[in-house]
Amino acid sequence: MNLSIGISLGYSRFLSQEKAKTKINQIEKAQLNSVEFGLLNCAIGKASFSGINPFPKENQTKSILKLFDKREYYFSVHAPYRISATTEEESKLKYSKSNLSATMKVTDWLNGRHVTFHAGSFKKKHNNKHVEKVLKSWEQWRQDKGYTAKLAPEVGGKYNSFADFFTLVDITGGIDNCLMTWDISHDFARGGKIIDEVGILNRLEKLDQAFNLSPSNRLPMHFSGMVVGKTGEKHHTLLGKGNGVPWELVLSVLKEQNFLSKVNLICESKVPKGEKMKGDAISDALKARRFLESDRIVKQYKGKPGNLDFYFT
Numbered sequence: 001m002n003l004s005i006g007i008s009l010g011y012s013r014f015l016s017q018e019k020a021k022t023k024i025n026q027i028e029k030a031q032l033n034s035v036e037f038g039l040l041n042c043a044i045g046k047a048s049f050s051g052i053n054p055f056p057k058e059n060q061t062k063s064i065l066k067l068f069d070k071r072e073y074y075f076s077v078h079a080p081y082r083i084s085a086t087t088e089e090e091s092k093l094k095y096s097k098s099n100l101s102a103t104m105k106v107t108d109w110l111n112g113r114h115v116t117f118h119a120g121s122f123k124k125k126h127n128n129k130h131v132e133k134v135l136k137s138w139e140q141w142r143q144d145k146g147y148t149a150k151l152a153p154e155v156g157g158k159y160n161s162f163a164d165f166f167t168l169v170d171i172t173g174g175i176d177n178c179l180m181t182w183d184i185s186h187d188f189a190r191g192g193k194i195i196d197e198v199g200i201l202n203r204l205e206k207l208d209q210a211f212n213l214s215p216s217n218r219l220p221m222h223f224s225g226m227v228v229g230k231t232g233e234k235h236h237t238l239l240g241k242g243n244g245v246p247w248e249l250v251l252s253v254l255k256e257q258n259f260l261s262k263v264n265l266i267c268e269s270k271v272p273k274g275e276k277m278k279g280d281a282i283s284d285a286l287k288a289r290r291f292l293e294s295d296r297i298v299k300q301y302k303g304k305p306g307n308l309d310f311y312f313t
Contacts, residue, residue: 002215002261004074005289006034007281008268011077011106012042012053017063024067030282032289034074036220036266037110043082044098055102061109074264076220077107077149079117085134085153086120086127086162093134100138107149113264116181116220119153119162131162132171139175152179152220157186157233165192165203173210179219182207185226185245185268189233195246195301200253213262223247223288224269224281238269238277239284244303248291252298260292 009023027035043052056064080103083096100117107115119131139151153172155165163171165187172180182203184194193199213219225237226245239247254260267285271277 003265003289003292004034004215004218004263005265005285005292006032006036006074006267007285008036008038008078008266011037011039011056011064013056013060014053015056015060015064017067020064021067024064026282028069028071030286032282032285033071034076034264034266036076036078036116037106037112038078039080039103039106040078042080042099042102044095044102056106058105058109061106065110074218075110075112076114076116076152076264076266077103077110077112079103079115081118083117084120085131085138086122088127088130097138097141101145104142104145104147104149108147112149113218114150114152114179114181114220116152116154116222118156119168121156121158121161128163128167128171132174135171135178136175139178143177150177150179150217152181154181154220154222155183155186155190155192157183157189157226159190159232161190161232164190166206169203169206169210173206179211179217181220181222182263183222183268184247184250185222185224185236186233188243188245189226189228191232194250195303197249197253197299200250201257204253204257204259207262215261218262218264220266221263222266222268223250224267224284227272235272236268236270237272237275238279239287241277244301246301246303247288248296248298249301251288251292252296255292256297 041053042055045052080099082099156162168180172178225239225241227234227237227242267281269281269284
């Protein structure tokens with residue numbers, strides 16, 4: 001089946017060797033083989049400003065890598081939230097590029113395959129041409145700098161975030177060496193039609209047409225539970241909680257279509273703040289792996305999307 005599945009590991013210069021070792025031991029005990037290092041709160045700037053965490057240094061990153069055993073891992077990085085390809089302000093684009101550069105350095109130190117990042121949000125109508133121009137310039141800059149990890153902007157979870165699945169695959173698929181990150185909980189939260197086989201198959205067909213996917217060039221793919229509001233994503237939760245992300249249906253179609261060797265699955269499940277639930281990202285990743293390794297196939301969505309009024313794509 002050639003399955004690549006794992007979780008996200010929060011990472012910054014403040015991550016101690018001891019805490020990293022504890023988390024990595026849990027990952028290895030679970031025999032997961034993929035790790036996405038989350039630099040979500042890192043940024044260029046003073047550490048005391050707005051909760052900024054400094055990016056890890058090279059020697060720290062090398063030390064973290066030594067904590068993993070000799071099994072082959074599929075490493076990747078999730079870039080900070082402070083990166084935006086949608087802004088049209090030159091100063092903000094420059095700042096985004098600075099944070100992206102710092103992220104790319106860390107990713108290369110980790111031997112990471114790709115960098116997932118949120119492309120940004122809009123206060124006005126989506127300017128797809130502008131985002132396409134920015135992403136193309138960043139890709140050329142990446143090549144000029146010699147960074148090896150691929151750029152992989154992520155499907156947004158809110159209606160005003162860039163972008164829905166089909167917009168993103170059309171743009172990134174037209175940029176050489178670029179990827180995208182398909183977060184199925186985000187896709188679901190913004191009304192993506194992944195509650196039936198037809199909708200999922202349409203997506204796999206588009207991905208096959210747009211990208212040269214293989215076991216060494218996998219599409220980043222996130223999954224978790226999701227609580228949905230009127231504007232789309234509210235927050236992540238555990239599998240089976242919230243508004244019923246159809247993860248079993250999606251994984252069933254991937255399995256039947258022999259698509260699992262083309263994706264890197266990262267579980268982003270978590271217990272929402274203030275709630276009491278049993279489980280975490282590791283237990284949900286194991287739940288997904290057990291499902292994929294079983295003979296079970298889910299053909300129909302039985303969830304209740306709650307206040308999602310319609311599915312439009």
